[in-house]
Amino acid sequence: MEYRKALRELREGRIKPYYVCYGTESYLIDDFIERLIAALMEPEHREMGLVRFSTSENPLDEIVDEAETPPFLVPSKLVVVRDSVVFASGRDSAKVEHRPERLQGYMSGPLDSTVLLFVVPHEKLDERKKLVKYAKDKDAVVSFAPMAAEELSQWAIRRAEGQKRRMEQGAVDELLRRVGSEMGAIAAEIDKLCLHAGEGGTVTAEAVATLVSASTEQSVFKLTEEIAALRTDRALALYYDLLKQREEPIKLTALLVRQFRNMLLVKELRKQGFTPQQMAGQLGLHPYAAKITAEQARGFSLERLAAVLERLAELDYEMKTGRVEKTLGLELFLLRTGSEGGG
CATH class of the missing domain: 1.10.8.60 (Helicase, Ruva Protein; domain 3)
Structure with a gap:
């Protein structure tokens, strides 16, 4: 189930006895939980009605025991469980033993006054697991993917x-x-x-x-954009601003390597007919970041991107071995790359 459908059901008062919320967009998951809390309980009942667990620290037996226990002094209860091993393919902790059959038994006859919600901060669930298949059959799995x-x-x-x-x-x-x-x-x-x-x-x-101040990563995005547009003066101005913020040239070089590598990969994927959304999935980027990267890549040929990456690798080596002064080395790279254009 897509999260918009889950929100619509929530607004209509159709609350499920359990949910498995997965995906990398933590803001949307947190927002869904807050809306669920507001629908289930009054603000003054929150302290007694909200219980949190983690499968890395608490066995499923303990979690199910809590779910099976009627709420105390409040009409309803929400049990929120952070999980990376029961519904996902994360590694089990040697200290915590889980019995999935106990949870499935509870899910077949849940308590009316309790909502059990698992938060799985992964792109995918482990489809091989019986619990995942069971929750999907009950339409209790909610996807929280990044927005386009x-x-x-x-x-x-x-x-x-x-x-x-x-x-x-x-x-x-x-x-x-x-x-x-x-x-x-x-x-x-x-x-x-x-x-x-x-x-x-x-x-x-x-x-x-x-x-609004730009983050370091976004400043590097902008830096790459200015290089691609042959605006070397603006690229240098951004670089000097980052130096004033005490950003390390070696770190900035690593971020530039990542961005130029993504540009190269985006260009290759576009040749193969991938859409921006598909590119985002392949590269592990947010769809917005993939879109911006694709726009930047238009200013460079494949050969030019490969050459820039090779030069960045040389610069990184020279910086770390002391063959070039770090601040000057990156400044010269920006001047040379901007003057040569995208090829």
């Missing part, structure tokens, strides 16, 4: 609208360039920008540029 680039953009606009502000598309684009695709960070920045705009106000790209 367009979805993420629309979500940001809706969040601002929910606070009675309008967010320009340019502001959204600038925010994502600066913050990246982590939804928790985006939400926090939107809330700050909305506070600055005031009720009924507009969040502009200028406000984002003034109020």
